[in-house]
Amino acid sequence: MRSSISIFWRKKDSYYKVLLTRCKRCGRASFFARDVCPYCGSSDVSIVESSGRGRVVSYTVSYFRTDSNEEYLPLIIALVRLDEGVYVTGELRDVEPAEVREGMEVETVLRRYSSDDPYGLIYYGLKFIPVIKRG
Amino acid sequence: MRDVYIASSSMINVDRHFNRGYKELAGVVVKDVIEGASVEQPDYIVVSSMFAESSLNQLDLATILTQHLGLKPVPAIRVDTGESSGLAAVEIAYSLITAGRADTVLVVGVEKATEFPTRVTNRFLSKVLDYEVEVLRNITPPNYAALIMKEYMKRYRVSREELTIWPVKMHENALRNPYAQLKFKITPSKVLNAIKISEPITLYDMFPIGDGAAALILASSKVARKSGREVLLVRDVVSATSRPLYLRDDITRFESIATLISMLRRKYGFRIDDAVYEIHDSYSIYAYIILEELGIARRGASYKEVENLVYVNVSGGLKARGHPFGATGVYQVSEVYNIMVKGAGGVRFDGTFGLTHSMSGPDYNSRLCLLERVV
Numbered sequence: 047m048r049s050s051i052s053i054f055w056r057k058k059d060s061y062y063k064v065l066l067t068r069c070k071r072c073g074r075a076s077f078f079a080r081d082v083c084p085y086c087g088s089s090d091v092s093i094v095e096s097s098g099r100g101r102v103v104s105y106t107v108s109y110f111r112t113d114s115n116e117e118y119l120p121l122i123i124a125l126v127r128l129d130e131g132v133y134v135t136g137e138l139r140d141v142e143p144a145e146v147r148e149g150m151e152v153e154t155v156l157r158r159y160s161s162d163d164p165y166g167l168i169y170y171g172l173k174f175i176p177v178i179k180r181g
Numbered sequence: 182m183r184d185v186y187i188a189s190s191s192m193i194n195v196d197r198h199f200n201r202g203y204k205e206l207a208g209v210v211v212k213d214v215i216e217g218a219s220v221e222q223p224d225y226i227v228v229s230s231m232f233a234e235s236s237l238n239q240l241d242l243a244t245i246l247t248q249h250l251g252l253k254p255v256p257a258i259r260v261d262t263g264e265s266s267g268l269a270a271v272e273i274a275y276s277l278i279t280a281g282r283a284d285t286v287l288v289v290g291v292e293k294a295t296e297f298p299t300r301v302t303n304r305f306l307s308k309v310l311d312y313e314v315e316v317l318r319n320i321t322p323p324n325y326a327a328l329i330m331k332e333y334m335k336r337y338r339v340s341r342e343e344l345t346i347w348p349v350k351m352h353e354n355a356l357r358n359p360y361a362q363l364k365f366k367i368t369p370s371k372v373l374n375a376i377k378i379s380e381p382i383t384l385y386d387m388f389p390i391g392d393g394a395a396a397l398i399l400a401s402s403k404v405a406r407k408s409g410r411e412v413l414l415v416r417d418v419v420s421a422t423s424r425p426l427y428l429r430d431d432i433t434r435f436e437s438i439a440t441l442i443s444m445l446r447r448k449y450g451f452r453i454d455d456a457v458y459e460i461h462d463s464y465s466i467y468a469y470i471i472l473e474e475l476g477i478a479r480r481g482a483s484y485k486e487v488e489n490l491v492y493v494n495v496s497g498g499l500k501a502r503g504h505p506f507g508a509t510g511v512y513q514v515s516e517v518y519n520i521m522v523k524g525a526g527g528v529r530f531d532g533t534f535g536l537t538h539s540m541s542g543p544d545y546n547s548r549l550c551l552l553e554r555v556v
Contacts, residue, residue, distance in 0.1 A: 048318065053313065053317075057313065060313075061317075076428055077314070077427060077428075078313075078314050084424065084425070084428055085428065096498065104328050104331050104332060105328075106324055106327035106328055106331065106379045106380055106381075107321055107377075107379070107380045108321065108323065108324050108327070108378075108379040108380075109376070109377050109378060109379065109380075110303060110321050110323045110324070110378050110379050111299070111303060112301075112302045112303040112307060112321065112404075113300045113301050113303075113304055114304050114319075115319055115321075116300065118295075118319070122340060123319070123320055123324040123327075123328070123379070125328050125427070125432075132426050133320075133428070134427055135315070135320055135324075135325075135328070135426065135427045136318055136320070137319050137320075146282075159317060159318060159319055160317075160319070169317065171317065171318055178214035
């Protein structure tokens, strides 16, 4: 078992929703639900749910092979600016590398991160996909 | 606070040492460095090995290594700060002596990065990022180097071709380093056409995978003088932590380095042009940024100055000397020590300062070691 079931259970809100930590002391918001503000260290924070929508700021097509991600290569890692003004790095799916554009609108979906091969646990979480505009 | 000196250093060639384990690799440099300093036994041993738990399945590696080397009852401790662990080990050794808790400290950096196939090693080394927020979500260190490189190229209008100068130069330097892992010339075209890692990063923008071991004896004044060799003062070892990449206001900045170098200049009168350097060029784009943060080159223009650098990464750097992770920080100090004391690779530095820079990930933490020649 590569990863802990306990971690996924404990942090399921963070892995299955896009949660942000908003700090009442310094006013900044950051990705991932925490009990401490990673900017100023204050524990006077509140958790807010993001729409999960945003735009691609930058991206890279990754061929870096690990024994966890082999079946998903190449994968696209994007730096996304959520509509709330918070930056997130995460995987971008359902799009060919050649079609990715800076400024592209994206939204969040539940996908598979990795699995313990071949009969083990499957780890799910959120990834970005392009927003399809209906023409 | 007492002065701390380097009394001796030792390293082995960085390579895929399939026929030797960590005990054998460490054993060679420990024996050499203890003899070199003319000491019986150190008071303390500080060990750095980034893959101890992962590749080696070993907790408390410092103790097990000390037991194996027959050095009881000497206390031992392992330090982990990711890729900069080697310099963190020097930092702890320095702190022990300066505080008067030890007179002689053995620092050993040893890494076996080749115990498993590369794709497994790649999974291990990705754990320098936040497991819960980054690693589990399939983000790996080269992805960050790629995002940083793209932003840098866009911001400063620098082309991919212009950024090939660093790996080319590192390979040239390594030709004269008998300990280097990669000893062959490369061309800009080879860098551009090498295997894609995370575009635009290619294989020749990043370090090779290799094993290594390096050791130092750090000592107080009374012990150092006994070795009879010229000694080098460890003026200070300072470190700082930066924010994760997705929380940064400017992803082309390595703020910890800027903070630390400013502190060293203020406190010790460190002069940029009177120093020999070894910097942590895990990815070529990081080298350009590090040069700028240290004040060696102007922001966005360091690639223009690489050609003229004589005293930076004479060893060939992480790119060509290699990056045996936990040992790298110890190699760097050893290399600067050699260049300043007796010359290395046909280069000798007669100036005042030596500065080594070691970091983990994209400046998740950075450490600087300031060495000074004493007359």
